[in-house]
Amino acid sequence: MKVKHTAVAALLAAGLLLISGCDQAEKAAQQMLNKTAETAKQAIDDTHKAAEQALSDATGGLIEKKQSEPENQETSNAI
Incomplete structure (x- = not known):
């Protein structure tokens, strides 16, 4: 009985x-996914800024940056 x-x-x-x-x-997997998502978001934001700069350089600043900033904020908040 004791063995049981x-x-x-x-x-x-x-x-x-x-x-x-x-x-x-x-928990470790969730932390890794969160870190990966944050890194991807940062890469997207950096790419977006570089694209805006390239567009501004190409158009000589004719397109105003203020038009795209509210969209950028909404996209960043959604992620």
């Missing part, structure tokens, strides 16, 4: 360790 209780306790402990390991893996 010990086996059940060991099985429950192993299950708890497995569940906590999965939880840690999920």
Whole structure:
């Protein structure tokens, strides 16, 4: 009877360790996804700024930057 209780306790402990390991893996994956998303957002923002600068240089500043800024803010907030 005592061996049976010990086996059940060991099985429950192993299950708890497995569940906590999965939880840690999920948290690590979520942090990596968040970091990747932030890096991608920064790359998009940098590319957008470079494109605006190139367009401004190409048009001699005829297109006003103020027209695109509200759209940029809405896009950044949506991400």
